Amino acid sequence: MTTRSVRAAFLAAALGLGVACVTLGNGSSVTRDIGGGLLLAVTPVALVGAFASLITTQPGPIERALRGREEAARLGPIEQIALVLAGGLAFVALGAVVLDVIGVRLDTKAERSWMVVVGALSVTAYAWAARRGGEPVARPARGRLPFAAAAAVVLLGAALAIGISVTKPPRSAHGALSYSVLAMRPSGNSSVALHVQSFEPKVTTYMVKVLAGRRPLPVARITLRPGEEWRANVDLRSYGGVDQGVAVALYSPPDARSPYRTVNLKP
Amino acid sequence: MSVSAYGTGSTPALSSASDVADTEPTAPRSSGVALLVVAACAATGVVVAAISFRLARESTSLNGARGLLWLSLALMFAPALARMLSRGPSREERAAILVVAGVAMYLLKVLYDPTRLGFPDELIHATNASRLIADGHLYAANSISPVSANFPGLSSLAAGIAHLFHLGVVPSALLVIGVARVVLTLALFLLFEQVARDARLAGVATLLFCANPNYLYWSSQFSYESLSFPLFVLALFCVLRRWDAPEANRALWTFAALPPIALITITHHVTGLALAAVLWVLVAVALRRGQRGAAPVALALVTTIVVGLWLAFVAPDTFGYLGDIFRRALSSVTDAFGAGGSTHKPFEGKGGDAAPLDDKLLAALSAVLAVVASAAGVRATRKSTWGSPMAPLLMLAAVASIVVYGARVFPDAWETANRASEYVYLGVALMAAVVAVRLADRRSWLLRALPLLAALLAVAGSSVSGWPASAQLPRPFGVDAFGTHVFPQGETAARWAAANEAVDTRYVSNDSTGRLLMVHGAVHVISSRHPGVPELLKESTLPAWQQDFLRRERVDRVVLDDRRYVNDNVIGYYFARPGQTITRYPPGVRRKFERLAGVSKVYDSGDTVVYDIRQWRTAKGAR
Numbered sequence: 084m085t086t087r088s089v090r091a092a093f094l095a096a097a098l099g100l101g102v103a104c105v106t107l108g109n110g111s112s113v114t115r116d117i118g119g120g121l122l123l124a125v126t127p128v129a130l131v132g133a134f135a136s137l138i139t140t141q142p143g144p145i146e147r148a149l150r151g152r153e154e155a156a157r158l159g160p161i162e163q164i165a166l167v168l169a170g171g172l173a174f175v176a177l178g179a180v181v182l183d184v185i186g187v188r189l190d191t192k193a194e195r196s197w198m199v200v201v202g203a204l205s206v207t208a209y210a211w212a213a214r215r216g217g218e219p220v221a222r223p224a225r226g227r228l229p230f231a232a233a234a235a236v237v238l239l240g241a242a243l244a245i246g247i248s249v250t251k252p253p254r255s256a257h258g259a260l261s262y263s264v265l266a267m268r269p270s271g272n273s274s275v276a277l278h279v280q281s282f283e284p285k286v287t288t289y290m291v292k293v294l295a296g297r298r299p300l301p302v303a304r305i306t307l308r309p310g311e312e313w314r315a316n317v318d319l320r321s322y323g324g325v326d327q328g329v330a331v332a333l334y335s336p337p338d339a340r341s342p343y344r345t346v347n348l349k350p
Numbered sequence: 351m352s353v354s355a356y357g358t359g360s361t362p363a364l365s366s367a368s369d370v371a372d373t374e375p376t377a378p379r380s381s382g383v384a385l386l387v388v389a390a391c392a393a394t395g396v397v398v399a400a401i402s403f404r405l406a407r408e409s410t411s412l413n414g415a416r417g418l419l420w421l422s423l424a425l426m427f428a429p430a431l432a433r434m435l436s437r438g439p440s441r442e443e444r445a446a447i448l449v450v451a452g453v454a455m456y457l458l459k460v461l462y463d464p465t466r467l468g469f470p471d472e473l474i475h476a477t478n479a480s481r482l483i484a485d486g487h488l489y490a491a492n493s494i495s496p497v498s499a500n501f502p503g504l505s506s507l508a509a510g511i512a513h514l515f516h517l518g519v520v521p522s523a524l525l526v527i528g529v530a531r532v533v534l535t536l537a538l539f540l541l542f543e544q545v546a547r548d549a550r551l552a553g554v555a556t557l558l559f560c561a562n563p564n565y566l567y568w569s570s571q572f573s574y575e576s577l578s579f580p581l582f583v584l585a586l587f588c589v590l591r592r593w594d595a596p597e598a599n600r601a602l603w604t605f606a607a608l609p610p611i612a613l614i615t616i617t618h619h620v621t622g623l624a625l626a627a628v629l630w631v632l633v634a635v636a637l638r639r640g641q642r643g644a645a646p647v648a649l650a651l652v653t654t655i656v657v658g659l660w661l662a663f664v665a666p667d668t669f670g671y672l673g674d675i676f677r678r679a680l681s682s683v684t685d686a687f688g689a690g691g692s693t694h695k696p697f698e699g700k701g702g703d704a705a706p707l708d709d710k711l712l713a714a715l716s717a718v719l720a721v722v723a724s725a726a727g728v729r730a731t732r733k734s735t736w737g738s739p740m741a742p743l744l745m746l747a748a749v750a751s752i753v754v755y756g757a758r759v760f761p762d763a764w765e766t767a768n769r770a771s772e773y774v775y776l777g778v779a780l781m782a783a784v785v786a787v788r789l790a791d792r793r794s795w796l797l798r799a800l801p802l803l804a805a806l807l808a809v810a811g812s813s814v815s816g817w818p819a820s821a822q823l824p825r826p827f828g829v830d831a832f833g834t835h836v837f838p839q840g841e842t843a844a845r846w847a848a849a850n851e852a853v854d855t856r857y858v859s860n861d862s863t864g865r866l867l868m869v870h871g872a873v874h875v876i877s878s879r880h881p882g883v884p885e886l887l888k889e890s891t892l893p894a895w896q897q898d899f900l901r902r903e904r905v906d907r908v909v910l911d912d913r914r915y916v917n918d919n920v921i922g923y924y925f926a927r928p929g930q931t932i933t934r935y936p937p938g939v940r941r942k943f944e945r946l947a948g949v950s951k952v953y954d955s956g957d958t959v960v961y962d963i964r965q966w967r968t969a970k971g972a973r
Binding site: 159160161162164165166168169170172173174175176177178179180183227228230231232234235238239241242243245246247249250251260261262263264265266267268278280282283284285308309310311344345346347348349 | 381382383385386388389390392393394396397399400401403404407440441442443445446450453454457460461464488502503504506507509510526529530532533536537539540577580581584587606609610612613616617826829830831832833834835836839842846850925947948949950951952953954955956957960962965
């Protein structure tokens with residue numbers, strides 16, 4: 084990769100970052116998604132471009148100041164990759180700490196805060212590389228290894244994709260997984276919110292018996308398919324309200340004698 | 351070895367070719383074909399692992415799944431080691447093969463549960479990352495692991511990726527740890543190469559590090575040590591490279607070590623302290639050798655100061671947390687030798703599931719192999735010409751592995767021993783590699799095959815000893831059954847709580863359901879890790895101290911689950927395996943709450959119930 088192509092790639096990515104930044108700032112969900120997609124595409128280019136420009140150009144003034152020019156020029160690809168990855172992780176995490184210290188929000192409404200970190204990293208790396216100038220560093224030929232490495236990445240990616248499709252949720256229930264949920268919570272002073280959810284293996288008819296104080300309410304019969312839920316707000320004003328205490332029992336025929344699930348609100 | 355074996359023609363560590371042991375008479379070849387073969391085998395191993403995991407979730411017998419898991423590990427590991435033991439590959443090819451094997455083994459963890467973060471520590475750190483994404487608080491409180499909230503390195507990276515790429519917490523977390531795995535692999539290779547001055551030996555040692563009991567699952571989880579340990583190794587490499595560099599070039603390596611040190615400081619307490627300790631040891635070694643210029647005084651000072659300041663001002667409760675862990679470990683060992691002491695049954699999880707006999711034998715064999723290889727390696731390298739200051743430290747670490755393996759037997763020392771495994775295995779891997787390379791150079795094909803066979807056994811066995819037997823293979827979490835998607839009862843209860851309860855509701859719960867509650871947004875969860883809570887959730891009586899506890903902690907909801915295995919924070923999130931015997935707590939545990947005036951049962955899914963005790967507690971408190 085030549086210095087010129089690195090610069091071109093970086094400028095394109097920086098432009099994309101800017102557009103994404105503006106698009107994300109717009110509140111509409113559609114434009115935010117477009118911005119997110121754009122960002123997904125351009126950020127790796129920006130980061131890789133920035134770091135590539137560091138790697139492929141001659142050591143610059145900072146390295147000279149550090150008196151490590153020869154050392155930097157001799158860095159092999161293994162050292163470069165390890166240091167760039169670790170440096171990338173470190174600078175993003177430290178950027179978050181700095182943003183937090185100076186009071187910049189890091190929540191969902193602050194994608195731009197994170198872009199400031201990534202953008203600043205890219206710009207710094209690029210500026211650093213630009214100060215170096217000169218011709219790209221000559222690298223020894225590496226034969227077909229880069230192609231084999233790229234193929235290895237593709238192979239592992241394909242294996243992961245196949246693996247994920249294989250590990251989708253099992254379909255076997257083994258008869259031991261079924262259950263039903265009964266829940267209740269007060270909904271103001273005079274009514275309760277009931278919630279029944281069925282995870283039974285077949286369509287199930289339930290009876291819901293509600294006792295307000297000592298007075299029974301009309302029995303509700305509900306039929307739920309597996310996964311289906313039933314919600315009801317039960318008005319207890321004519322039964323003395325919630326303060327009298329409320330007991331709810333869920334029956335699942337054929338066993339109509341003992342309740343399957345129970346909840347209560349004690350007075 | 352020729353200098354070209356190092357790829358770029360020279361390394362600063364090797365100021366002249368004469369510094370390098372002449373072990374490779376021919377120029378290394380890198381056609382890429384071998385790398386492709388290794389990658390194809392590893393990719394096949396990934397697919398085989400996925401099939402194994404699917405079988406484990408669906409079958410009543412685990413034998414087939416277990417066999418496939420061993421096969422997948424063999425496919426990922428054996429071809430890579432075979433190539434690594436040969437003299438052929440170039441330095442770059444070795445690194446590429448190592449990365450392929452390391453990433454493939456990480457994908458095995460990803461496929462364990464690709465849709466969620468389900469390992470115990472993952473739920474804690476996923477909570478921190480989710481809170482950071484939702485609220486923007488870098489140090490959001492974490493009631494189950496308060497210390498973790500003070501080290502935002504990991505959560506900030508996951509949150510940053512989630513924000514930038516509009517990803518969820520799960521893929522972001524998997525990406526961060528995936529990158530950390532690549533860094534670890536390369537850093538190990540560079541570190542071992544810097545110590546041994548031999549790319550072949552370094553490659554073998556890096557692969558043998560996979561036999562560390564934590565490598566497969568523990569170090570692959572979304573947890574702060576999974577990020578900090580690779581940086582620890584990389585920082586050590588920078589320090590060693592600085593040591594060997596000409597005087598004029600040392601500043602560059604000092605500079606290169608700073609980002610890893612900074613990230614370690616904000617990511618993990620023990621790693622920061624360990625790095626500071628190792629750096630001071632290296633300073634002492636340098637001074638003793640009269641190599642004042644090589645002594646990493648500045649880096650040791652910087653590390654000590656930044657780690658110390660962080661612990662003092664940002665994470666002051668860390669000392670109490672670590673002190674408690676070490677105190678328990680020590681008393682566990684001393685108690686075991688006294689009257690009434692107990693030892694941990696090896697290969698048995700808290701859920702009580704014992705490992706099959708063949709697994710136990712494999713794990714024991716793995717430990718024996720590690721100890722024997724360490725001893726033989728130390729013996730072989732005792733009088734070596736390795737000039738690296740890390741060499742004696744790594745030999746010491748290899749010897750310390752005997753203590754670490756032994757400490758795993760004691761219940762409360764297990765955690766300390768487990769966490770120390772990675773550090774001591776740096777030494778074990780290098781010493782074992784010395785033995786493996788020597789055997790591989792013999793004429794007898796049997797002796798040449800021995801390292802491969804032993805390494806395979808070591809990797810398989812250590813994966814058994816590093817993770818509870820009951821969780822070696824995944825359990826069903828979400829099940830597509832009856833035309834719908836069914837979650838375990840704990841997950842359903844946590845989702846119900848998230849939808850219906852106030853965020854500041856204070857819960858008491860078993861550890862696994864507690865972590866699920868937190869991941870779904872509950873802020874205050876007192877789990878069974880807290881003293882007093884296990885008795886509250888298991889005993890049929892409610893003595894005064896338990897009532898005082900509930901009042902003092904201002905508990906609003908008590909979440910009970912009858913099933914004992916659910917209290918295990920490794921397997922408690924999942925459905926029981928088909929055919930698994932489920933033991934239960936006595937019915938009196940529920941009755942002790944039900945008979946209290948003012949305690950309401952607000953949620954009932956059969957095994958899981960939620961009691962609202964606020965009315966009882968406030969009445970009690972008013973008295």
